Amino acid sequence: MTINQNKAGNMLTLAIEGRIDTQTAPELEKVLDGTLDGITELVFDFTGVSYISSAGLRVLLKTQKQMNKQGSMTVIHANEDIMEIFEVTGFTDILNIK
Amino acid sequence: MKELVIEAVSNNLDTVLAFVDEQLEEMECPPKNQMQIELAVEEIFVNIANYAYLSETGDVTVRMETDTERQTVTITFIDRGVPYDPLSKEDPDVTLLSEQREIGGLGIFLVKKTMDDVRYSHQDGMNILTICTTFALQEGQN
Numbered sequence: 001m002t003i004n005q006n007k008a009g010n011m012l013t014l015a016i017e018g019r020i021d022t023q024t025a026p027e028l029e030k031v032l033d034g035t036l037d038g039i040t041e042l043v044f045d046f047t048g049v050s051y052i053s054s055a056g057l058r059v060l061l062k063t064q065k066q067m068n069k070q071g072s073m074t075v076i077h078a079n080e081d082i083m084e085i086f087e088v089t090g091f092t093d094i095l096n097i098k
Numbered sequence: 099m100k101e102l103v104i105e106a107v108s109n110n111l112d113t114v115l116a117f118v119d120e121q122l123e124e125m126e127c128p129p130k131n132q133m134q135i136e137l138a139v140e141e142i143f144v145n146i147a148n149y150a151y152l153s154e155t156g157d158v159t160v161r162m163e164t165d166t167e168r169q170t171v172t173i174t175f176i177d178r179g180v181p182y183d184p185l186s187k188e189d190p191d192v193t194l195l196s197e198q199r200e201i202g203g204l205g206i207f208l209v210k211k212t213m214d215d216v217r218y219s220h221q222d223g224m225n226i227l228t229i230c231t232t233f234a235l236q237e238g239q240n
Contacts, residue, residue, distance in 0.1 A: 022108055022144045051133055053140045054205040064196045081133050088211040089204055090192030 002048075003031055010071070011041040017048030020056030029059045036063075040071030046078040052085055064095060074098055099163045106158040106177060108147040111140060114160055118173065125166045131233045134212040135171060138229050141205035142175050142184075150179025150225065169233040177225050183218045184227065185210070 001018035012035060020028060036042065042063070060075070067073035074096045078086065086092045102117045104110050118139050122132050139160075146158050159176040184206045190199075192207075210216055215230040 021140055022111055051136065053137055054202070054208055055144075057204050058201050061196060061199055062201050065201075068196060081130055085137075085208070088192075089208065090194070093193070094196040094199065 001027065003028060005031070005035065007035075007039075010039055011043070012036070012039045013043040013045055015045040015048065019051040020049060020059070021051060021053045022055040025053075025055035025059050028056070029062070032059070032063055036066060036070070039067075042067050042071065042073045044073070044075045046075055046082060049078065049082055052082055057085070057089060057091060060091070060095065072096065099161060101162075102160045103157050104160065106143075106147045106150055106156055106179070108144050110147070111143055114139060114143050117160065118162060121162055121164055122171070125164050125169070125171075127171070128233055131231065135173070135229075135231060138209045138213050138231075139173065141209050142227060142229070145184060145205060146175060146177050146179065146225075149182065150177045152180060170230065171232075172228060172230045174226060174228045178223055179225060181220050182225060183220070185216060185218050 001016060001020060001024035004015040004017075006013040006015070014031070016028070018024065044060075064073055076098045078097060083092070083097075086095065086097065100117075100121060102114065104113060115136055118135065119132070122135060127135070143158065143160070150156065150158070156178055161174040161176065163172040164170070187206060189207050189210070190203045209229060213229045213231045215228075217228045219226045
């Protein structure tokens with residue numbers, strides 16, 4: 001998994017490529033822990049995400065809870081298979097997905 | 099039928115997935131089914147790695163049976179850890195809003211949702227969890 005960060009003022013876009021799984025989710029969590037201060041608009045670009053497991057969902061939910069307090073969070077360009085995982089877990093209702 | 103016996107530690111996940119993928123590729127498993135099977139294998143293996151042996155370590159046997167003609171995959175996980183039936187755990191409420199949702203607890207739920215059949219038994223001191231999926235059946239459901 002690689003994470004490309006693009007910060008513009010209070011907006012942060014994280015373009016993720018690869019798999020968000022048990023082994024890579026902690027890395028994403030670490031990046032988020034260090035970068036969300038002062039961010040009011042967070043965008044996850046999932047164009048390059050091929051796989052997500054519960055470990056990745058856990059990080060998304062934790063981050064959504066934090067962003068509820070300080071701004072907005074959006075997930076963009078998730079592929080069909082990832083969308084299906086979001087649907088069965090009810091994440092389509094709790095995340096802002098575009 | 100092929101078997102992999104491996105120490106139940108999450109760092110071994112890649113080895114387990116490589117073992118599973120090799121056989122899925124042999125039977126030309128569709129990418130979507132492959133992703134779902136990988137997901138189920140990750141959730142179950144990591145669960146065993148995290149909880150089965152508490153502070154000690156132990157092995158898990160991953161037994162894989164494939165039927166190319168019927169497009170069926172059956173994977174059985176066997177460990178000698180603490181008796182635990184993951185299917186006995188109540189499903190998370192996936193209709194709750196983010197503030198009410200608990201972080202975690204989605205792993206086994208995802209396994210149940212993506213596989214056609216999931217069974218648990220405890221026999222002779224072993225936890226035996228079996229998942230089964232059929233490609234054609236899943237395609238038909240979509």
